[in-house]
Amino acid sequence: MKKSLIALAAAIVISVTGCSPAGQSGAKSTESTTTLAETKSQELAGQKSEAYGEVVIQNGDRTITFTSMPQKVLCCNLYSAENMVMLGLKDYIAGKSVPASKAETPLAELADEFSSIPEIEVSHENAVALETDLVIGQISSFQESKWGSYEMFGNKGINSYTITGTLVKDETIENVYTDIENLGKIFKVEDRASSLIDKMKQEISEIQTAVSGVDEKDKVKVFVMDTFKGNEIYTTSAGLQSNLIELAGGINCTRNMAESRWFNTSVETIVKTNPDVIIFNDYGQQTIEEKMDFINNNPALSDVTAVKNKAYLTVPLVTVMQDVRATSACRSFAEFFYPEQFKK
Numbered sequence: 139m140k141k142s143l144i145a146l147a148a149a150i151v152i153s154v155t156g157c158s159p160a161g162q163s164g165a166k167s168t169e170s171t172t173t174l175a176e177t178k179s180q181e182l183a184g185q186k187s188e189a190y191g192e193v194v195i196q197n198g199d200r201t202i203t204f205t206s207m208p209q210k211v212l213c214c215n216l217y218s219a220e221n222m223v224m225l226g227l228k229d230y231i232a233g234k235s236v237p238a239s240k241a242e243t244p245l246a247e248l249a250d251e252f253s254s255i256p257e258i259e260v261s262h263e264n265a266v267a268l269e270t271d272l273v274i275g276q277i278s279s280f281q282e283s284k285w286g287s288y289e290m291f292g293n294k295g296i297n298s299y300t301i302t303g304t305l306v307k308d309e310t311i312e313n314v315y316t317d318i319e320n321l322g323k324i325f326k327v328e329d330r331a332s333s334l335i336d337k338m339k340q341e342i343s344e345i346q347t348a349v350s351g352v353d354e355k356d357k358v359k360v361f362v363m364d365t366f367k368g369n370e371i372y373t374t375s376a377g378l379q380s381n382l383i384e385l386a387g388g389i390n391c392t393r394n395m396a397e398s399r400w401f402n403t404s405v406e407t408i409v410k411t412n413p414d415v416i417i418f419n420d421y422g423q424q425t426i427e428e429k430m431d432f433i434n435n436n437p438a439l440s441d442v443t444a445v446k447n448k449a450y451l452t453v454p455l456v457t458v459m460q461d462v463r464a465t466s467a468c469r470s471f472a473e474f475f476y477p478e479q480f481k482k
Contacts, residue, residue, distance in 0.1 A: 210232035212274070213235070221461050233256040260285060272297045272299065278304070299324075309376075360475075365422065386469075387475060418430065451474045
């Protein structure tokens, strides 16, 4: 009986195998499986896109439309990457730019998360090779000689988001809030964005309350020492750093001295404005020591109040750029300008 069953089973196997020409049975099976997988993938992609909906962002004069969640983001500077990480979006960052100086380091509490983010040298080829679908950067990032123009990315189906503060004439902390809000919309984390903005606004409010009792005549006059060359000094006329100085209760000595945000002036301007405090921006090739030596060793500046009192505050330039650090930078300014207002 057992022998008969075995023989019958063997006959069935031979019969089934014989129904297909040699070598085609496996191929048909693989083709069928692949087609099913592709179909399923397309269905899931469609469902994901449908669930995402459409997000429209007004970015200066440009309107950006998102129909699906960006998966690989290139952050052209530290600031945009920090905003992403603070919103819990680190896994979407495919790469960030290589630091421009030793002072360009992430916030200490974010250091571990930043350690796994690849650093990319500036070039359009590198951006494309990253398979990015969204590029975030300052307006200066979107040049053919840098990461690539809007058109270069658009032709490859890659969206470009420009940091809002770099699109306006006089950047304020409100522009930082706008970028965080827009990231919240793009990545569907509006609640996180709203909470972060509320926290920043609360801190600014506390700073302003603390310095509100300072009379106008007693406000600290501040000169920003960015870099120098010969007798020329590069400083700020407008923009976020100037805005933060004002929110901290100070006066930017060179406010509106030029139409551009940053401009070259001379040592004579420091003498004429006679600042109470000099802020040194830390970045680039010039060291803080070199910048201080330039100020301290110039006889023309010996009677300037800030120089006589050595009332110097050093800040990494990244702390006064377009990200969440703006509030902590503002507090640093206020506490340095009016320490008595923050004594507990």
